[in-house]
Amino acid sequence: MTADKILTPAQLPATLAAWRAAGERIVFTNGCFDLLHLGHVDYLEKARALGDRLVVGLNTDASVSVLKPGRPLQDETSRGRILAALAFVDAVVLFGEPTPLQLIEQVQPDILVKGDDYSIDGIVGHEIVLNRGGQVLTVPLVAGYSTSSIVAKARAGA
Numbered sequence: 001m002t003a004d005k006i007l008t009p010a011q012l013p014a015t016l017a018a019w020r021a022a023g024e025r026i027v028f029t030n031g032c033f034d035l036l037h038l039g040h041v042d043y044l045e046k047a048r049a050l051g052d053r054l055v056v057g058l059n060t061d062a063s064v065s066v067l068k069p070g071r072p073l074q075d076e077t078s079r080g081r082i083l084a085a086l087a088f089v090d091a092v093v094l095f096g097e098p099t100p101l102q103l104i105e106q107v108q109p110d111i112l113v114k115g116d117d118y119s120i121d122g123i124v125g126h127e128i129v130l131n132r133g134g135q136v137l138t139v140p141l142v143a144g145y146s147t148s149s150i151v152a153k154a155r156a157g158a
């Protein structure tokens with residue numbers, strides 16, 4: 001099942017080791033992904049295409065609620081399962097901290113990616129990846145798509 005892609009931090013090392021043994025480059029990104037939209041799908045697919053495997057760090061409900069008061073709308077189980085169902089997502093790992101720094105330290109990705117709503121220097125973990133000779137990249141946003149705007153539109157129409 002695609003749910004098998006959802007890994008605990010304890011399960012992660014064996015999976016990463018197997019991918020690396022096969023010479024595969026690991027891409028990492030992270031986010032809240034509260035309501036999955038076209039922008040997310042476009043950027044995640046492009047992120048995966050930058051390497052061979054895509055690991056998505058997913059904020060827990062507790063983490064999202066700190067970053068985005070009143071959110072998430074969808075719980076971490078739902079958000080995780082939806083991400084795991086995407087063919088170009090190879091692993092989903094929840095993290096409860098305010099940032100994915102600890103998870104990025106554990107994953108040591110070859111490529112770290114965010115949408116270009118972030119500057120390279122503003123991407124948490126960029127130093128870790130650059131210092132090990134990896135790449136930190138951004139993917140252009142698909143204009144007009146955000147979870148917040150979907151929520152606002154839904155509320156306006158309510």
Ligand SMILES: Nc1ncnc2c1ncn2[C@@H]1O[C@H](COP(=O)(O)OP(=O)(O)OP(=O)(O)O)[C@@H](O)[C@H]1O
Pocket residue numbers: 029030031032033034038039040042043068113114115116117118139140141142143144145146147148149
């Ligand atoms: N329109 C978009 N096109 C491409 N990537 C996007 C778009 N919107 C967000 N992203 C990327 O998706 C990831 C997750 O972002 P997030 O879950 O905050 O989405 P969001 O739609 O911006 O949500 P919110 O409106 O609640 O901030 C981030 O890396 C972000 O750069």
Ligand SMILES: O=P(O)(O)O[C@@H]1O[C@H]([C@H](O)CO)[C@@H](O)[C@H](O)[C@@H]1O
Pocket residue numbers: 030031032033059067097098099100114118122123124
């Ligand atoms: O979905 P978002 O708001 O794009 O995800 C956040 O990204 C932050 C980013 O990585 C900072 O460079 C991260 O710190 C935060 O935990 C969310 O994942």
